[in-house]
Amino acid sequence: MRPLLALVLALIAALLPALPANAHSESGSHGWSRTTLVLRNGPGDAYAVTGEIAGDQAIKVLRCQRLWCNVDGSGGRGWTRMAAIDFGKDPYWPILDPDNHWPDLAGGEMCFYEGTHYTGRSFCASSGEVFRDMAAWGWDNRISSIRVITPTSAAICRDRFFQSYCERIAESQPVLTQYLRRNLSSIRLY
Missing domain, CATH: 2.30.30.40 (SH3 Domains)
Known part of the structure; x- marks a missing residue:
């Protein structure tokens, strides 16, 4: 048997x-x-x-x-x-999420790093900047952490032109989520 x-x-x-x-x-x-x-x-x-x-x-x-x-x-x-x-994580994410109040402040700044915990090569961007295709800047699928320098928020997306999974962040991220770490292809700072 x-x-x-x-x-x-x-x-x-x-x-x-x-x-x-x-x-x-x-x-x-x-x-x-x-x-x-x-x-x-x-x-x-x-x-x-x-x-x-x-x-x-x-x-x-x-x-x-x-x-x-x-x-x-x-x-x-x-x-x-x-x-x-x-x-996104729910039907309203990232733009219309009623549970969150995003600090969309003029003059905000974030820095984006190749390594986790803000290590490696980096660049910084300010409120209002839009990166529809990170490949054009040599940064496609390279970002692993994000540091908020001056309060603001950003939509960060897995595919070019904000076409796929996105998250809205307003706090420093020493390690991006598994869906975005080294998979980031478009960014919009508010």
């Missing part, structure tokens, strides 16, 4: 990775469905519909391409329109 049990367990273990429809991906950015997401097997209306995810549901955004994102959620995995997705 033990060899049969071992065979059944091995078969179950082999099949588990092949069940993506109900399993949420461990990688990707946190996001939320604003409305019902129609899932397709490619990035565009010409692709076949493969399922849907209800509105106001937590999802994982696996990657984005122009106006479409590949997402994973309770209704399955597939491509959907980027305009129907909110990126």
